[in-house]
Amino acid sequence: MTAAYAGTIYEASGCEIRITIKIAFSGADNATIQAWVKDIESVWNGYTYGDCKCPVKVSVDWKSITGSCEQNPQPGYHCIDVTQDYAHDTAGKIYRGYMKGVSAKGTDTLGWWSLHMNEPLPGVQGTIHDAAHEAGHMLGLQDDYNATSNTYGENIMGLTWGDKAKPIQAQINKIVETNLGSNACQKQCCCGNKKIDEGEECDPSVKPTGCEEGALCVSCKCFVIIEPKCGDGKVNGNEECDYKSSNNTCKQGEECNSDCKCVKIESNFKITITDPEDGETIDDVIYVKAKVEGNESEIEKVKFYVDGESVYTDEEEPWKWQLDPEEFDEGEHTIKVRAYDKEGNTTEDEIEIEIVYSS
Ligand SMILES: [Zn+2]
Incomplete structure (x- = not known):
């Protein structure tokens, strides 16, 4: 951050170049100051710097002070004593009450501040931009006109009215490069x-x-x-699983099918109740026996159920459970066996029996 003139701050913030003109005004009312500030900001904004077109944002940070700039110095601010100066009135004092501007650094930004600086003047089309011109001095620019030879540069430093009363790119470049260097707008800003x-x-x-x-x-x-879809390795939306995912989201004993739904793993083994027979009447203590066909060696346990309730777990062959009919009510019952292998796969068989108490 360099400041060629007291009171103007230059920053390259990311890809944006920010210039803040700090001005303290003495002797002007707030409405007038605000009109000047509005003029300065409208004339000096909308420009970019560099091949990557970093926006250059100019804002005015102003305050109103009591007493003159000399009596009440404002370090870090341009200070403007707004005073009537009819001596510079060329169009009639009714319209033009000039005021003299004095910067915090003496004559560096000497300018003429008028109550009518951005109002129409007699014989002039449209708004004049004297405030924006004076701000140009605060940005380090020199005048670009010669009243004696009647030559006026076609920019805000040469003309303060008409459609040429605005900065040209060369002036923006000069302001940025003088204060922030020619790398102020980095390549990545493109x-x-x-x-x-x-x-x-x-x-x-x-x-x-x-x-x-x-x-x-x-x-x-x-x-x-990538549109989310089954087989992309991610469990999307209404999928239960994804068969390409290393993370199995299905329950134990289930696998992910090609539609990304969890399905029971088909058991490669089978259990059959060998005794008693389906429909048999039981009136004495017996063994319910089952046999597993397929991967017998992988079977971890067989559970026995009566009417859906687990009654016994057998962890070694032969798979059997002793049934005492007197522990159950007389009548029809369902006997179920379920075999589990080491991977949690299961298979079942069931039969109906009738319990009758022996007299
Ligand atoms: Zn000037």
């Missing part, structure tokens, strides 16, 4: 500058961005948008 620069695949501020259809431009690089 992303988002409304054109696809060298080294960029695309630019999000350009339509089309430069990416292929369906690809997204992020930080001036193209990214292919």
Whole structure:
């Protein structure tokens, strides 16, 4: 941050160049000051610096002070003593009450501050921009006119009215380079500058961005948008699982099928109740026996159920459970066996029996 003139602050913030003109006014009412500030900000904004078009934002940080700038010095501010000066009135004092501006650094930003600086003048089309011209001095620019030879530069430092009363790019460049150097707008600032620069695949501020259809431009690089779908390795939306995912989201004993639904793993073994027979009447203590066919050696346990309630777990062959009919009510019952292998796969068989108490 360098300040060629007291009271003007220059900052390169990311890809934005910010210039703050700090002005203390003595002797003017707030409405007048605000009108000047509005004029300065409207004339000096809308410009960019560098190939990557970093926006140059100019703002005025103002305050009103009591007493003159000499009596009440304002370090860090340009200070303007707004005083009537009819001596410079050339169009009649009814319209033009000039005021003399004195900067905090003596004559550096000497200017003439008028109550009518941004109002129409007799014989002049449109608004005049004297305040914006004086702000140009606060940004380090010199006058660009010679009243004696009647030559006026076609810019805000030469003319303060008409459509030429604005900065030219060379003036913006000079202000930025003098205070922030020629690297104030870095190459990476080119992303988002409304054109696809060298080294960029695309630019999000350009339509089309430069990416292929369906690809997204992020930080001036193209990214292919992947529609979530079954088999992309991620469990999306209404999928229970994804068969390409290393993370199995299905319950134990289930696997992910090609539709990304969890399905029971088909058991490669079978259990059968060998005794008693389906429909048999039981009136004495017996063994309920089952046999497993398939991967017998992988079977971890067999559970026995009566009417859906677990009554016994057998952990070694032969698979059997002693049934005492007197422990159950007389009548029809369902006997079920379920075999578990070491991976949690299961298979079942069931039969109906009738219990009758022996007399
Ligand atoms: Zn001037």
